[in-house]
Amino acid sequence: MGSTLAQKTWDAHVVRHSAAGDDLLYIDLHLLHEVNTPQAFDDLRAAGRTVRRPDLTVGTEDHNTPTVAIDKVIQDPAGRRQCTLMRQNCEEFGIPLHRLGSDGQGIVHVIGPELGLVRPGMTIVCCDSHTTTLGAFGAVAFGIGTSQVEHVLATQTLAMSRPKDMAVTVTGRLAPGVTAKDLVLAIIARIGTGGAQGHIVEYRGEAVTALSMEARMTLCNMTVEAGSRAGLIAPDETTFAYLRTRPGMPQGADWDAEVAYWRTLRSDEDAVYDKEVVIDAGTVTPYVSWGNNPGQSIPLDGRVPAPEEFTDPEERVAAERALAYMDLRPGAAMRDLSVDAVFLGSCTNGRIEDLRAAAEVLKGRKVADGLHMMIVPGSAAVRRQAVEEGLDAVFAEAGADFRPAAGCSMCAALNEDRLRPGQRAASTSNRNFEGRQGKGSRTHIVSPPVAAATAVAGRLAAPADL
Amino acid sequence: MEKFTAHTGTAMPLRRSNVDTDQIIPARFVPYFSWKGHANALFADWRDDPAFVLNLPEHQGATVLVAGMDFATGSSRESAVWALQRFGFKVVIAPRFGDIFRGNSLMRGLLTVTVPAEVVDRLWRLIEADPAVEVTVDLERLQVRCADIVQPFTLDEDARRRLLTGLDAISDTLRYADEIEAYERGRRAALPTT
Numbered sequence: 001m002g003s004t005l006a007q008k009t010w011d012a013h014v015v016r017h018s019a020a021g022d023d024l025l026y027i028d029l030h031l032l033h034e035v036n037t038p039q040a041f042d043d044l045r046a047a048g049r050t051v052r053r054p055d056l057t058v059g060t061e062d063h064n065t066p067t068v069a070i071d072k073v074i075q076d077p078a079g080r081r082q083c084t085l086m087r088q089n090c091e092e093f094g095i096p097l098h099r100l101g102s103d104g105q106g107i108v109h110v111i112g113p114e115l116g117l118v119r120p121g122m123t124i125v126c127c128d129s130h131t132t133t134l135g136a137f138g139a140v141a142f143g144i145g146t147s148q149v150e151h152v153l154a155t156q157t158l159a160m161s162r163p164k165d166m167a168v169t170v171t172g173r174l175a176p177g178v179t180a181k182d183l184v185l186a187i188i189a190r191i192g193t194g195g196a197q198g199h200i201v202e203y204r205g206e207a208v209t210a211l212s213m214e215a216r217m218t219l220c221n222m223t224v225e226a227g228s229r230a231g232l233i234a235p236d237e238t239t240f241a242y243l244r245t246r247p248g249m250p251q252g253a254d255w256d257a258e259v260a261y262w263r264t265l266r267s268d269e270d271a272v273y274d275k276e277v278v279i280d281a282g283t284v285t286p287y288v289s290w291g292n293n294p295g296q297s298i299p300l301d302g303r304v305p306a307p308e309e310f311t312d313p314e315e316r317v318a319a320e321r322a323l324a325y326m327d328l329r330p331g332a333a334m335r336d337l338s339v340d341a342v343f344l345g346s347c348t349n350g351r352i353e354d355l356r357a358a359a360e361v362l363k364g365r366k367v368a369d370g371l372h373m374m375i376v377p378g379s380a381a382v383r384r385q386a387v388e389e390g391l392d393a394v395f396a397e398a399g400a401d402f403r404p405a406a407g408c409s410m411c412a413a414l415n416e417d418r419l420r421p422g423q424r425a426a427s428t429s430n431r432n433f434e435g436r437q438g439k440g441s442r443t444h445i446v447s448p449p450v451a452a453a454t455a456v457a458g459r460l461a462a463p464a465d466l
Numbered sequence: 467m468e469k470f471t472a473h474t475g476t477a478m479p480l481r482r483s484n485v486d487t488d489q490i491i492p493a494r495f496v497p498y499f500s501w502k503g504h505a506n507a508l509f510a511d512w513r514d515d516p517a518f519v520l521n522l523p524e525h526q527g528a529t530v531l532v533a534g535m536d537f538a539t540g541s542s543r544e545s546a547v548w549a550l551q552r553f554g555f556k557v558v559i560a561p562r563f564g565d566i567f568r569g570n571s572l573m574r575g576l577l578t579v580t581v582p583a584e585v586v587d588r589l590w591r592l593i594e595a596d597p598a599v600e601v602t603v604d605l606e607r608l609q610v611r612c613a614d615i616v617q618p619f620t621l622d623e624d625a626r627r628r629l630l631t632g633l634d635a636i637s638d639t640l641r642y643a644d645e646i647e648a649y650e651r652g653r654r655a656a657l658p659t660t
Contacts, residue, residue, distance in 0.1 A: 015649045016642055020623030024642060026649050028657055036543055039500055049636070052646075058660040064497055078497035096660050117658050129542040129566055145544035145570030147635070155639045157646055160569070161622055193484055194536040194562055227539060229565050250656055258656055293484050293539075314483040314535055321482075414493050433488040433540060435511050 002268020004165045005234050006200040009140045009265070013123045015157055022159045029117055030152045031108045031126035032059040032095065034079075034086035035414065040127075040150035041089040051093040052156045058117065059090045059097040062107045064414035066100075067376050067403035074100075079415055093153075106379020106406040109133040109221065109347040113213070114381050116246030120235035120262040125152060130347045130430065132223045135232030136216035137239055138265050140200065142230040163229040164274035166199035170207035172281040177463065179357070180215035181349060181428070181447035183207070183279075184222040185287035185297040191277060193295040196228030199275060202267060203233050207281035213242040214353040221348045222430050225294040234266040286462050288334055289432045289445040291322030296432075298334065300450065300462055306330035325434055326442050327422075334460050337444070341425040342373040342455040343437070344448060346411035349428035350378025352385045354448040359391040361452035361463045362398040368458030373400040373451075374417065376409040400455065413438045426454040467575045469632035472604040473556045475529030476597065477612075478519055479590040485533060486540035487567060491549045499545040505552040507545075520553075524597035532589045532601075533560040538567035547571045557603045559610060561586055572625040573635055579603055579619050581610060588615060605629060 003011070015024040030053075037059075044051070051057060064079035074080040083100065090097035098104040104111060109130055112118045120138035125131060127149045134141035148158055168187060174180075188195070201223050203216075211219065216233050223231025240259050243249060250258050289297040290304050296319070298305065307319040307330070323330065328337075344350075344358050355375065367373045375395055377383035383406060386392055395402040403409070410417040411429035413436065419425055421440025428451050429436075432443040444460065453461040491499065495507040512518045519525060531550065537560040538546055547570045550558065558576065561583040571578045581589075592599050592613050602611040605626060610617040628635060639646075 016645050018624055020627065022622065022624040024639060024645070026646070026653075028653075029660075035497055036545075039544075042500075047636070055659040082497050117660060119658060122657065127542055129540065143542040143566050145542055145547070145566060145573065147544060147570060147573035151573075151636050151639065154636045155643075155646060156650075157639060159624060159635065159639060161624075163565075193539055197536070197562060197565060227536065227564065248658055254656065261654075261656075293486070295484075317481075318483055412493055414497060431486075431488070431540065433486045435492055436488055439492070439494070439511060 002271040004267045004271045004273065005138065005202060005265055006140060006165055006232060009121055009123065010162050012121065022161050024157050024159050025123060026157055027125050027152050028056060028122040029124040030057045031112055031124065031131070032057065033063050033108050033128065034061050034082040035063040036127040036146050037149055038082065038085040038089065040146050040153060043150050044153055049154045051095065051153045054094040056156060057095045057153070059086060059095055060105055060108050060111055061086060061100045062407045063412055065405065065407045066415055067405045067407050067409050067417060076416055100405065103380055106381065107347045107350060107408055110350060110378035110382065113137065114379060116248040119243060120239060121265045125158065129224045130221050132228065132231045133217050133221040133347055135220040135223070135230050136213060138232055138235035138262070140230055140232065143224065164199045166196055166201045166228070166275040167273040168201055168203050169276070169278045170203065170205040170281050171278060172207060173210060174207050174281045174284060177449065178284050178286060179447040179449065180211055180218040182287040183281065183284050184219050185289065185294065185445065186284045187279060188222065188226045188294045189287070189297040190279065191226055193225060193293050194227045196223065196226040199228050201228045201231040203231060208233060209236065212353060213238060214351045217351070218348055222294065225430060235262045286447060286450050288450065288460055290326065290328060290334065291319065292325055292432055292434050294430065294432060294445060296322055297445065300334055300460060302334055304328045304330050304332045304334065336459060337424070338459040339426050339444070339454060340371065340423040341419060342371065342451050343410045343425055343427040343429060344373070344451050345376030345378065345409050346429035347378065348430045349448050350376060350382065352382050354428065355382065355386050355391050357448040358452040359394040361449055362400060362456065363394050365398055365456045365466065367399040367455045371455060371458055373455040374410060375400050375402045377403070377406045379406045382406065410437050426451050426460060467628070467632050467634055470575055470577055470605055470629040472602060472606060473529065474600050474602040475556065476527060476599070477530035477532050477589065477593045477601045478525045478528035479593045480519055480531055480533040481590060483534035484536045484539060487538050487543050487546040487564070488540055490538060490546040491543065496543055496545050499548065505549065508549040508553045527554070529554055529556045530601045530603065531555050531558045532586055532593065533558060534586065535561045535583060537563050539564035542566045544570045544574070547574050547576050551576050559586065559589065572629065575629060577603060577605065577629065579610060581617050581619055585615065585617050
């Protein structure tokens with residue numbers, strides 16, 4: 001019996017097997033950000049330990065950093081304190097850091113690939129659940145907690161049992177105007193928020209192969225919302241073409257040798273998965289969430305469901321709660337929902353392709369009166385590229401608020417960017433949890449084209465509706 | 467980490483599924499929260515409701531939380547574990563947990579026990595009928611016991627050993643420093659450095 005890509009990558013990183021079943025897994029890249037890490041450094045220091053491999057560790061500032069006025073001292077006391085600690089900790093332990101305002105700064109999952117640090121066959125961890133994003137390159141990448149951050153800092157390893165294998169095969173092609181975001185929402189709506197728990201998901205099939213690297217990152221990013229440990233896609237020509245242009249890549253014969261190695265990183269034909277799901281890409285249309293977890297999503301063409309439609313009693317109760325929190329009436333058309341704000345950005349959809357998709361819709365149009373459309377680039381490099389391509393002018397003419405600095409912004413609402421209680425937003429981010437974008441906020445997760453069309457229409461809309 | 471062999475205490479029924487870590491500790495508390503942080507952050511946005519189970523007088527002092535399906539999914543924030551511990555919980559019982567949270571909790575000595583949904587339901591009914599009823603979670607025998615319930619559970623053997631002995635995970639790993647070094651010598655030279 002053959003092996004899956006996840007299993008091959010995992011096995012290649014096992015330092016030792018414990019008799020009890022855990023594997024001590026070597027970590028090739030450890031990404032850090034300013035939230036969730038200070039306590040790890042405190043405990044490391046208190047135990048008199050050092051960072052084993054600062055050269056395999058890199059930090060950025062993204063979660064609670066401002067997206068405006070970055071030349072001034074950070075106003076928010078928590079953001080200021082955490083960035084100060086991050087700078088001190090990285091300095092003390094010799095860890096490279098991309099500070100706010102520097103060329104390489106940005107959301108941790110956006111800059112990793114940009115900087116050429118993410119490659120096929122690697123193991124990658126970060127104190128952030130959306131580390132699954134980086135599986136788009138054929139790496140085993142997953143989120144960890146603060147204690148595990150300390151463990152990786154001290155040992156460059158993690159002791160874990162190997163997750164199970166799950167295959168999600170997407171047959172056929174996505175229709176024009178349907179994005180990876182719609183696909184992943186459709187998948188989560190189908191398998192549920194716990195549908196991939198304990199598994200590493202491998203995405204396969206024609207529709208997946210046809211996706212750009214950025215779309216693959218969107219798909220893998222939200223894999224964690226189905227409960228999975230990680231999500232990945234076997235590297236192919238699309239992957240190699242993306243990596244070719246990244247800094248620090250091997251050259252000449254060394255590059256060829258790398259590509260030859262990367263080509264071996266795929267699941268064997270006879271590999272067996274613990275769980276398999278097949279999705280027909282042709283059935284996927286623009287999706288939008290209605291409730292308070294990403295699994296509570298339906299086609300934009302749909303209507304708000306009634307709790308009685310759910311046969312599972314827990315789902316029925318969850319639907320009742322979500323409808324009350326979201327202030328929604330069963331049977332209402334999703335397209336009739338007006339929004340107060342639109343947020344384009346995050347590690348899910350803050351890349352240049354996402355900004356281009358929004359600009360295409362916004363070009364020659366105006367954001368609806370009284371609606372605030374905030375566009376936050378995923379990294380400083382994404383912003384530079386957007387300016388180079390003239391997207392900033394399109395956004396300005398449309399009346400959208402294109403922020404000068406990159407970061408998580410309103411996705412996590414840890415900085416000053418947040419909705420007021422009761423406000424409703426269409427958001428390209430990844431979570432519609434209660435209070436996620438500010439206490440009392442109501443979030444509908446959408447793709448970048450739907451976000452832009454919604455900003456113009458003032459209510460949930462697809463570009464074709466304009 | 468403190469040793470964990472068995473724990474007996476009263477329990478709190480949290481009749482909700484899909485409780486994400488944003489609810490366990492809302493994001494605005496995270497930057498301020500240390501592992502010694504204040505317990506008031508726990509479920510902060512739900513505690514405005516006087517009928518929320520954490521506010522009910524009959525469940526004060528409970529040390530075992532019995533939750534619904536998919537408890538603590540979402541964000542990787544370990545402060546969710548710390549907030550539960552600061553409030554006094556030693557054990558969380560649920561049919562299924564978010565993977566990252568479960569890893570975090572076992573690293574910090576908050577025992578997460580997976581039992582079938584019907585057992586959670588029976589526990590809820592027992593606790594609601596008599597809030598003083600005690601639940602025992604026995605890590606040595608791998609059993610949850612409450613009234614007539616004797617429910618076995620499984621736990622990753624390495625995590626169990628660390629909890630039973632109170633062994634710090636880093637010290638545990640550092641016993642194999644030679645093997646880590648040997649692995650490093652064999653790593654592919656083309657792998658990137660930062």
